[in-house]
Amino acid sequence: MVRILKKFFQEKPASPVNDEDFSAECSFAVEYTGPGINYEIPRAVPINVDDIPTASLVVSSSQFGDDLSSLPVIQPIFKKLKRGSNSIPNSVCLGANKEDNGKDECNINSCDGIGSSGELENFYEQRGRLESLEIKSEEDFQGYTNSSDSESEESGRSSSSGIFAVREGEEEDDEETQPRHGRRPSSVTFLDTHSSQFEDESIQEMPRAERKGKKGSCYYCLKGNRFTEKEVCLVCGAKYCFECVIRAMGSMPEGRKCISCIGFRIDESRRENLGKVSKVLKRLLTDSEVKRTMLREKGCEVNQLPARLVYVNGVRLSHQELLMLQSCRKPPKNLKPGRYWYDKVSGFWGKEGRGPSQIVSFQLEVGGGMKRDVSNGDTNVCINNREITKQELRILKMAGVPCEGRPSFWVSADGSYREEGMNNQGKIWDKTRTKLACALFSLPIPSNSAPSGEEIVDKASYVCPELKPIHKLLLVGHKNSGTSTIFKQAKLIYKVPFSDDERRSIKFLIQRKLYWYLSILLEGRERFEEEILMDEKNKKPVNDPSTSSASGNEDPLERKTTYSLGLKLKGFADWLLQVVASGNFEIIFPAATRVYTQLVEELLKDEAFQATYSRRHELEMLPSVATYFLDQAVDISSTEYDPSHKDILYAEGISSCNSLINMEFSFPESRQDSYLDPPYEHDSSLRYQLIRVHHSTLGGNCKWLEMFEDMNIILFCVALTDYDEFDEDDNGVLANRMMVSKQLFESIVTHRASRGKNFLLILNKFDLFEEKIIQVPLDQCAWFHDFNSMMATNSGGGSSSDTNPAFAQRAFQYIAVKFKRLFSSLTDKKLFVSQTTGMKAENVNAALRFAREIIKWQVDKPNLSVTEISNASVDASSSFT
Ligand SMILES: Nc1nc2c(ncn2[C@@H]2O[C@H](COP(=O)(O)OP(=O)(O)OP(=O)(O)O)[C@@H](O)[C@H]2O)c(=O)[nH]1
Numbered sequence: 001m002v003r004i005l006k007k008f009f010q011e012k013p014a015s016p017v018n019d020e021d022f023s024a025e026c027s028f029a030v031e032y033t034g035p036g037i038n039y040e041i042p043r044a045v046p047i048n049v050d051d052i053p054t055a056s057l058v059v060s061s062s063q064f065g066d067d068l069s070s071l072p073v074i075q076p077i078f079k080k081l082k083r084g085s086n087s088i089p090n091s092v093c094l095g096a097n098k099e100d101n102g103k104d105e106c107n108i109n110s111c112d113g114i115g116s117s118g119e120l121e122n123f124y125e126q127r128g129r130l131e132s133l134e135i136k137s138e139e140d141f142q143g144y145t146n147s148s149d150s151e152s153e154e155s156g157r158s159s160s161s162g163i164f165a166v167r168e169g170e171e172e173d174d175e176e177t178q179p180r181h182g183r184r185p186s187s188v189t190f191l192d193t194h195s196s197q198f199e200d201e202s203i204q205e206m207p208r209a210e211r212k213g214k215k216g217s218c219y220y221c222l223k224g225n226r227f228t229e230k231e232v233c234l235v236c237g238a239k240y241c242f243e244c245v246i247r248a249m250g251s252m253p254e255g256r257k258c259i260s261c262i263g264f265r266i267d268e269s270r271r272e273n274l275g276k277v278s279k280v281l282k283r284l285l286t287d288s289e290v291k292r293t294m295l296r297e298k299g300c301e302v303n304q305l306p307a308r309l310v311y312v313n314g315v316r317l318s319h320q321e322l323l324m325l326q327s328c329r330k331p332p333k334n335l336k337p338g339r340y341w342y343d344k345v346s347g348f349w350g351k352e353g354r355g356p357s358q359i360v361s362f363q364l365e366v367g368g369g370m371k372r373d374v375s376n377g378d379t380n381v382c383i384n385n386r387e388i389t390k391q392e393l394r395i396l397k398m399a400g401v402p403c404e405g406r407p408s409f410w411v412s413a414d415g416s417y418r419e420e421g422m423n424n425q426g427k428i429w430d431k432t433r434t435k436l437a438c439a440l441f442s443l444p445i446p447s448n449s450a451p452s453g454e455e456i457v458d459k460a461s462y463v464c465p466e467l468k469p470i471h472k473l474l475l476v477g478h479k480n481s482g483t484s485t486i487f488k489q490a491k492l493i494y495k496v497p498f499s500d501d502e503r504r505s506i507k508f509l510i511q512r513k514l515y516w517y518l519s520i521l522l523e524g525r526e527r528f529e530e531e532i533l534m535d536e537k538n539k540k541p542v543n544d545p546s547t548s549s550a551s552g553n554e555d556p557l558e559r560k561t562t563y564s565l566g567l568k569l570k571g572f573a574d575w576l577l578q579v580v581a582s583g584n585f586e587i588i589f590p591a592a593t594r595v596y597t598q599l600v601e602e603l604l605k606d607e608a609f610q611a612t613y614s615r616r617h618e619l620e621m622l623p624s625v626a627t628y629f630l631d632q633a634v635d636i637s638s639t640e641y642d643p644s645h646k647d648i649l650y651a652e653g654i655s656s657c658n659s660l661i662n663m664e665f666s667f668p669e670s671r672q673d674s675y676l677d678p679p680y681e682h683d684s685s686l687r688y689q690l691i692r693v694h695h696s697t698l699g700g701n702c703k704w705l706e707m708f709e710d711m712n713i714i715l716f717c718v719a720l721t722d723y724d725e726f727d728e729d730d731n732g733v734l735a736n737r738m739m740v741s742k743q744l745f746e747s748i749v750t751h752r753a754s755r756g757k758n759f760l761l762i763l764n765k766f767d768l769f770e771e772k773i774i775q776v777p778l779d780q781c782a783w784f785h786d787f788n789s790m791m792a793t794n795s796g797g798g799s800s801s802d803t804n805p806a807f808a809q810r811a812f813q814y815i816a817v818k819f820k821r822l823f824s825s826l827t828d829k830k831l832f833v834s835q836t837t838g839m840k841a842e843n844v845n846a847a848l849r850f851a852r853e854i855i856k857w858q859v860d861k862p863n864l865s866v867t868e869i870s871n872a873s874v875d876a877s878s879s880f881t
């Protein structure tokens, strides 16, 4: 991270950046203004300050020389400003002043090292002269830096706003001193919606776009005029030209919103544009992409109409009421925030103070009771206790309904009426001319097929026609244990098709990962290049006359090595690394894939890249599966890319989010079951459900496990190869992955929801384990410290006489026994174990069949010795390897 940041600092801004340009990012982000070289790259990449360790912000003038104008514009960073350490500079205060474009006012030294009170004052002084700052007063500033102050509503930036106060509970130590930064860098300012027409204390502050360029210009590149076709952000209203839409909106996970507006609800005045495709989008995306984007735009939760903004008969709707209203057979069309009246008897619906505009499903229990004057009628004639408007009265007269006196009618949904206390009855809309008149006055007409009361679809009471008993298998494991591979493998084996959404999601995942792998390689390339330059420098005699004059002034960065890229590819590489550092990688990719396909192709052919690629095994961050995808990089980055089954299986996951995934399947008839002695019949019509829960979804202490109380079996997946691998825990401490797996296993086994449940331990990645075990001793993991001695006692040494597979088999048995003992120490049940290679279909099939047997045996023969089953099954599934 530090290195990447340094690189930013070394870049020169492409063009002078005007004040407004950086005031936009103020206080949330460091903004890097890209090199703007001769191909398209986003001009500005915002960096989330929260993602940058403070140490990496430590810069001193010596690193850059005194000419600060060569720096990109960097906004003041408030992160950890009041941490109070004098030795570590907490913040860097750089910026440009209107008068002198940042030369003097942007004095790093004077701002660096803020922490002591004197320096803080100095900072305030500096801040006073930085006219682009959004924070204008000390109170404002305190509001950002002091958590208790930030709860104050006065500034309109309360900690609960969701904009300034995020990551609650994080970094507790810093709670008092941490400025509350935004969820993501924002190029917008915020409007307090208390000024909006719907007063509600819980309404989010809404971002609103600020125009930086001239009228009609694109909000991103500032080019164009009012005739330029543009796409509008549904939240803040920023308008982007064709070239900038993807840069500004990324992959549009919630439809047309700027990246900084994702997560915000849309501006209600733009609701009618929701899901309506624009010309720009049609030109920009393929048909299917447009369709998906529009579906997301219309369907995503945050874009839904908030129930609290809809009033029916004077009462604010609850979420359920709104849901009922929207999911009934005839929902109100174009429902927007507002106050409506609803006649439950006839289904007539209108805006408060006006006549009926449409007829919706009747008898919906939504809103309050309808008042007589709700449609502002002044005719003394009532329908269902509502005084009707003059136009409605005309229709009644036209239909021949006697309206003398002050009649009150009951009108039902099919249009039949009956006068209260009288015998007058009939149908209002029978005659064509009545219908025509209604059309003329824009009054609704009941449909001919009169709805019955049963038409109302109440989602809550909807019952599936036939509920077959289903056996549920919960698949869970620590990070990287292979659960998603097993899940995908199961889909392929049991022929449960991947839905279009899943395929698309996997496609995007692969495309995104491709750029991730490239970034790892490009960072490796930099390292290799620096190593060579450093080597050369060290080898060079101190007073070598041959180098003193010509190369004495030579910038080491200008030197070419095997790993040096040309200007264009270097620019791309730098940009990609910046994107990774900025934390915006997931937003920019895969949306930006199409823009860079050509460059990726060039990069792959480049000699420097090839040289790096040949040393890929030195890059620890690069997963082994990367080679598989990098080999088909050009195909993958194309828009038409359609992942093969193998690609799907090898992809690192199923979707980009770690959501719960599940599939229903049946085991096909198979003779293979006869491996069990005695063979038994299985009912192929039985249904099973495999549910993969990502460990992060289980929550702290696996608290969400309770949601899965009706599981028949828990499949706990462990990567055998984890024994010498480490992960950083939440506190940045390295933890052995096998030990973390063990802890997760213990938490799940001892959880209240798992009481009495069957467990099948899937010891996965046996293929990789076989290779690793001969190179890395198993006792690298503290838990397996007695492995070698046990092997020596049991088999006279083990490794020297064993073949690889046999040795790996023993190691596997040893690990299995370790888990079994642990399990029996925690419960009075026995643990079943399966040896698996997730990549092998037959292995996964065997493991899942074994799970089925355990469920079945438990049901049919609860007294059968579990040890017996366990042994049979371990042999059975491992026999497929
Ligand atoms: N060689 C080999 N690779 C495997 C096996 N199982 C999984 N992998 C790879 O290991 C990586 C992690 O597997 P996943 O299935 O994504 O693991 P996960 O449990 O979903 O992990 P997270 O998504 O990180 O929680 C992927 O790159 C898989 O391709 C296996 O049995 N053999």
Ligand SMILES: [Mg+2]
Binding pocket: 480, 484, 485, 652, 653, 654
């Ligand atoms: Mg995964």
